[in-house]
Amino acid sequence: MLGFDGTSVSLEWAALQAQYKPGGMILFSRNLEHAPQIIELTNGLQARSPHFPLLIAIDQEGGRVSRLPKGFTIFPPCGLIGACRSEELAYAAAAVTAAELRAVGINMNMSPVLDIHSNPDNPIIGDRAYGTDPEAVAELGVAAVRGLQGKGVVACGKHFPGHGDTSKDSHKELPVVETSLEGLRARELVPFQYAILNGLTTIMTAHVVYPALDAHRPATLSPTILTSLLREQLGFAGVIVSDDLEMHAISDHQDVGKAAVQAILAGADLLLVCQDRTKAVSAMEAVHAAVETGTITHERLAASVQRIGAVKRRFLRSHVPADPGIAQLIVGCRTHQLLLDTITRTHARLSRAQA
Numbered sequence: 001m002l003g004f005d006g007t008s009v010s011l012e013w014a015a016l017q018a019q020y021k022p023g024g025m026i027l028f029s030r031n032l033e034h035a036p037q038i039i040e041l042t043n044g045l046q047a048r049s050p051h052f053p054l055l056i057a058i059d060q061e062g063g064r065v066s067r068l069p070k071g072f073t074i075f076p077p078c079g080l081i082g083a084c085r086s087e088e089l090a091y092a093a094a095a096v097t098a099a100e101l102r103a104v105g106i107n108m109n110m111s112p113v114l115d116i117h118s119n120p121d122n123p124i125i126g127d128r129a130y131g132t133d134p135e136a137v138a139e140l141g142v143a144a145v146r147g148l149q150g151k152g153v154v155a156c157g158k159h160f161p162g163h164g165d166t167s168k169d170s171h172k173e174l175p176v177v178e179t180s181l182e183g184l185r186a187r188e189l190v191p192f193q194y195a196i197l198n199g200l201t202t203i204m205t206a207h208v209v210y211p212a213l214d215a216h217r218p219a220t221l222s223p224t225i226l227t228s229l230l231r232e233q234l235g236f237a238g239v240i241v242s243d244d245l246e247m248h249a250i251s252d253h254q255d256v257g258k259a260a261v262q263a264i265l266a267g268a269d270l271l272l273v274c275q276d277r278t279k280a281v282s283a284m285e286a287v288h289a290a291v292e293t294g295t296i297t298h299e300r301l302a303a304s305v306q307r308i309g310a311v312k313r314r315f316l317r318s319h320v321p322a323d324p325g326i327a328q329l330i331v332g333c334r335t336h337q338l339l340l341d342t343i344t345r346t347h348a349r350l351s352r353a354q355a
Contacts, residue, residue, distance in 0.1 A: 001026055001057060001241070003274035007033055009044050016277065017048050020284050023308055024055030026274055027106065029067045035104050035331045039322040042105025046321065053316040055154065055270075055308075057108035060097055061128055072100050073336040076343065078113055078144075079127030082136065084346045087143040090130070093343065094147025094155075096336045101153050103330040105322035107315060108154040110204060110241075112144035114191040115164035124169040134190035141191045142198045149201060154315050156241055157195050158204035160230060161219060162188030170207040170249035174218060181212040193234055201311055202239040203230065205268060207249035217266075218249060221259065226267030239307050240267055244274040245283060257286030264296055269304035 001024035004013045025045055032038050042056050058067050063077025075081070075093045082090075094112070101109060116137050117129040130140040141157065148155040161184060166175035179188065192203065205220040213229065214222040220242050230236050242263045245256050254262075260271050260283035271287075273280040290296040330336075 001055065001270055001272050002280045003028060003244075003272075004277070005030060007031055007037055008041060009048065012277070014048060016281070017045075020281070021049070021051060022054075022280075022284075023052075023270065024057060024108070026057040026059075026110075026272065027067060028059075028274070029069070032067060032069050034069055034071060035327050036324050038104040038106070039324050039327060043321045046105070046319070053312060053319045055108045055312065055316075056106050057110055057154075057156075058101065058106050059110045060101065061111045061113055062093065062097075063127060065128055068100070071332050073097070073332050073340055075340060076347070077127040078130045078140075079117065080347050081343060082130035082140055084343060084350060085136070086346070087139055089339075089343055089346065090140040090143040091147040092339055094144040095151050096147075096339055098148045098151035098153035100331050100336070102151060103322060103327040107152070107319075108156065108202075109148055110156045110158060111148065112141045112155065112157060113159075114138075114141045114157040114195060115159060115162055116187060116191065118164045118187060119167060121167045122164060124166070124171065125164050129164055134187050138191040138194035142195055142200075145195055145198065145200050149199065149315075152315060154201050154311060156202040156204050157192060157200050159206035159208070159243060160192055160203050160240075161206065161210065161213070161225060162192075163206045163208055164188065166208055170243070171247050172249075174207065174209060174249040174253065176209045176211065178211060184210065184212060189234070192230075196234055196236045196238075200236075200238065201314075202241050202270075203236060204241045204243055205263075207243050207247055217262075220245075220250065220268065221262040221266050223266045231267060237307070239269045239304075239311055241270045242268045242272050244272045246273060246275050246279055255282065257282045259283075260286050261290045261295065264290075264300070264304070269307050 002022050003026045062075035113128045115129045130137045145155045168175040207218045214224045219225040245259045256279045
């Protein structure tokens with residue numbers, strides 16, 4: 001799954017898509033201007049992939065991690081929704097987000113955040129998490145999963161096995177979480193386990209080292225964490241998505257090609273390379289070479305293809321191009337804005353009651 005620059009598909013990226021046939025694309029604010037432009041972009045990407053529909057993803061959590069432009073319904077961060085203590089509002093916000101994403105041709109949301117805000121010094125999670133209580137985060141996270149997937153958008157819970165207790169930002173450096181295995185099971189793993197039991201389709205890995213699980217490798221590159229823990233012990237049968245392999249937690253320690261191969265060997269199915277075309281090509285070429293040499297077996301690769309295919313068959317089987325006329329009726333509509341107002345007023349009322 002690749003990212004690119006620009007608000008349209010350049011000739012260079014069109015050639016790359018034709019040659020390498022990536023399974024998905026991820027969009028950022030740099031790609032998005034307004035609903036008609038997004039529709040032209042997503043329809044164009046899908047038209048260039050006649051062999052199979054693309055997963056077209058976005059990070060639309062709400063709050064400070066929102067990629068959609070003005071005119072869409074942008075909800076507050078999960079922490080504010082969590083403070084409302086309402087599964088109904090968490091579900092409704094996710095469902096509205098999904099409806100607006102689908103209206104412009106985006107079919108996957110890298111959400112919900114299933115991390116727990118357990119470290120007040122955490123520089124990257126904070127109010128992106130629903131809160132500090134594992135059970136509450138689990139319940140609200142599952143409500144969001146149901147809201148997204150019920151409206152036809154693939155949900156991706158993140159960042160397994162938990163990024164909430166770090167004091168470093170994995171975009172910039174490699175965090176280490178010293179929590180014991182018992183502590184992880186009692187806190188960090190609770191929302192993921194609950195979401196798995198309630199139909200979560202995909203899970204994103206954390207570029208974080210957990211010595212209690214694997215003293216040497218971050219979760220993204222660890223067979224102990226992705227295969228032994230997530231697949232075998234927690235029973236997750238869906239798609240494991242790596243966080244961006246260009247983040248410094250990974251790229252400061254090895255090149256993206258080597259990391260891509262290690263991530264697949266660890267158990268990841270879908271690899272994110274979000275920024276640099278050269279690194280994207282390097283990652284794809286490295287995986288291809290590893291299959292050719294037998295480092296990655298055909299059986300191992302086929303298992304990932306099968307899991308990704310199952311997600312596409314479920315969510316993209318009835319894929320049709322996004323329609324600007326329909327999007328105009330859905331994106332930022334009055335009903336959606338009323339829900340946003342309800343969430344804001346509910347939070348304000350509860351905050352006054354607690355003051």
